[in-house]
Amino acid sequence: MDVGRHPKIRLLAYSEVEKIEGEVGNFRATVRKKARYVDENKCTGCGTCAEKCPSVTSDAYNLGLGKAKAIYKYFAQGIPSAYTIDPTVCRTFQGKKCGVCAKVCQAGAIDYKMEEKTVELEVGAIIVATGYDLFDARKIPEYGYGRLPNVVTALEFERFLSASGPTHGHVYRPTDLALMDALPEVEKNRQKAVKSLDQFEKKAGMTSDDFYPKYEAGELQGEDYDKWAEQVKACRQATEKIETVKAKVDRIGGAHRLAFIQCVGSRDIRFNKYCSGFCCMHAIKEAIIGLEHDKEAEVYIFGMDIRAVGKNFEEYRNRGANEAGIQFIRSRVAEIMEDKDHGPILVYEDTKERRVRQLPVDLVILATACQPSEGIAKLAGTLGIETNDFGFFKTASYPPLSTSRPGVFVCGCAQSPMDIPESVAQASSAAARAAQVLSSFETERLAS
């Protein structure tokens, strides 16, 4: 990532465009720089603050699958490398006594009193590259996303595959992760109970094992003894709980049967009529990597058809089928149910055999549609440009990256769904178009 150190690129992270005035060649932009509460120039990104921060929250970068602190770096290699405080979680901002991060920060970068800043920019051209949002799979209740724990989205599965993700690259089911997470908690509960037993034992000068039968026989009575007995019970329960959780954790073997479901919210007249374009190749890629992680895995891709249109795409699909062993099933899955162990069961029509079938798997991965980003209508208003019927920025059929306002260009998924190579190609194209506009002004100026 050369952006952070490029002499000609000024990075305004954690900022939003508020207002655009003027016209091509002479735009005035107002940008609101949100308060990070950490000085970007002082922060070295060492991470001591996050290590010591007592407030734990869910991790947005890992789509809520992992844990983050109230002072966080969006992701490890993120640029700028400065940390950010989330005031909705931070104890100091909740009016509680804390200030730990400011105490441990050797660079003195923490500034709880930092305020938003407004930056005024004068520019000749604007490129809009605001990307997309993913379809909320909860809108398709028959797939059970949000209700069935072992149904995830393709982007969530990406985090499971990643070595920097919440599972360090092991493919576990979310229910398995919840079990593993539960273990330290129950152990903590037991330790608490053991500690209070110790106090009772010291005070009374006998062990709990000696005390409890006597208490039960009614030989020892009194409020203190009642409390002690309660703790003994709590301790026994906690020990039992640990045994059951441990036994379950020992049985966790990871997810071996994976089912990918395509067109979740795309090519569906209820939601988005269009094809999201990248999901077929994304599923094949995730399936191949899943099989690299676990050669014995069974991997199914369910879809109406596979759209492998692009350089080397069809070859990649065939490699997935022939070498990696992906099984492509032509079918739209009707419903996902689950067994008593939270294992998803797919109900679908086998279109070759004309039969309704059921397939039990460990994990279902939904290819959620590419949709216009949430704030796109507001930004379109700010920029004074139009959106199309689907809600993406409207562009001319020729030249394809021009918006309805001269000097404002759009590229990537803000224009329409597309994959990474296409986004990169469009970005270079938009850059060339912006350069062309600015240079032609320059030429006119020199001529006059």
Added chain:
Amino acid sequence: MNRDVLVIGGGIAGIQASLDLGEMGFQVHLVERLPSIGGKMAQLDKTFPTNDCAL
């Protein structure tokens, strides 16, 4: 007449456009909503077709 360019969005498209313009000698202002640039692509483990790391 101003020769600077405003790029809104620091995902792969915004980054590529900024780098191209920067290399051409234009001053670029890259605005990103989140604390770090990278966008959705930074959340991908590996990218097609070579299965190389995304970053």
